[in-house]
Amino acid sequence: MTETTIQMLFPVDDEGYFRRECPYCRKEFKVLLEKNEMGDMIRQLEDSYLIDESSELKTDDDREQEALFTCPYCGQEADGDSWWTQEQLLHIRTHLxxxxxxxxxxxxxxxxxxxxxxxxxxxxxxxxxxxxxxxxKAWMSPEASDMKIFDLLCCGRKVKIEPEWSETVYCFFCGFPHARGAAMSSPEN
Ligand SMILES: [Zn+2]
Ligand SMILES: [Zn+2]
Structure with missing residues (x-):
């Protein structure tokens, strides 16, 4: 039997940021992806939708090892597969x-x-x-270079958030709350 793979690509903006949506507050933000992260995400997506004979059932151990990510706005956590925007989900459905x-x-x-x-x-x-x-036709509109860059000093990563957002920004990767104000607090090491 031939192996089936989804040939799926998602647009990022000019600076390489990828749009995400919080499953709780539904606000959108963007994450600057590192090498292979898009590939990993798509593989994870394939795993969750496609069941082939070679894949084994997930054990509880696997589940516990799944990384959680934090919404920059509301600070709630969800696993890596929970942050697709409505447009991305539509795109995924068309592919499937x-x-x-x-x-x-x-x-x-x-x-x-x-x-x-x-x-x-x-x-x-x-x-x-x-x-x-x-x-x-599976097509997604190109990603506009909107939103404002926010440096996540805790993890050395960057996200883009809504320019009007003036409250605490939680780190998408580690959940560290970055209080906003005159002096930006840096995480304790
Ligand atoms: Zn949220
Ligand atoms: Zn962090």
């Missing part, structure tokens, strides 16, 4: 629907057509009229 269409066309519609597509002459005449499933 196309994948299902491919599989059905390949494994069901085409073989049936080959077998029953021609008019057969014989005691029993069956003709298969099924149409192949159509695929949708």
């Amino acid at each position: 629907e196309n994948l299902v269409a491919d599989m059905l066309n390949e494994q069901l519609i085409r073989p049936l057509k080959r077998k029953f597509g021609r008019k057969t002459s014989g005691p029993v005449s069956i003709r298969f009229e099924g149409k192949e499933m159509e695929k949708k």
Whole structure:
């Protein structure tokens, strides 16, 4: 059996920031991704949607090792797979629907057509009229370079937040609360 992979790419803005949405407060922010992080995210996504024979069931240990991330605005935690924006989720769904269409066309519609597509002459005449499933265009609008960069000194990482946000910014990676004010507090080491 051939291995199925999702060829999926998500746009980042000019500076490499990737849009995320908090599953709790629904506010959007952006994360500057490091090498391989996009690939890891897409692999995680594939794992959660596609079950193939080689993949094993997750154990409780695996679950406990899943990293939690923190919303910069409301400070609530969720695992890495919880931060897709509505547009990204739509994009993912289109890809998955196309994948299902491919599989059905390949494994069901085409073989049936080959077998029953021609008019057969014989005691029993069956003709298969099924149409192949159509695929949708998977497209996402390019990412605008909006929002304001915020340095996460705790982790040496950067996020982009809404320019109007003046309250505490929680680190997406470690959850450290960065109080805002005249002097920006730096984390204790
Ligand atoms: Zn939030
Ligand atoms: Zn941090």
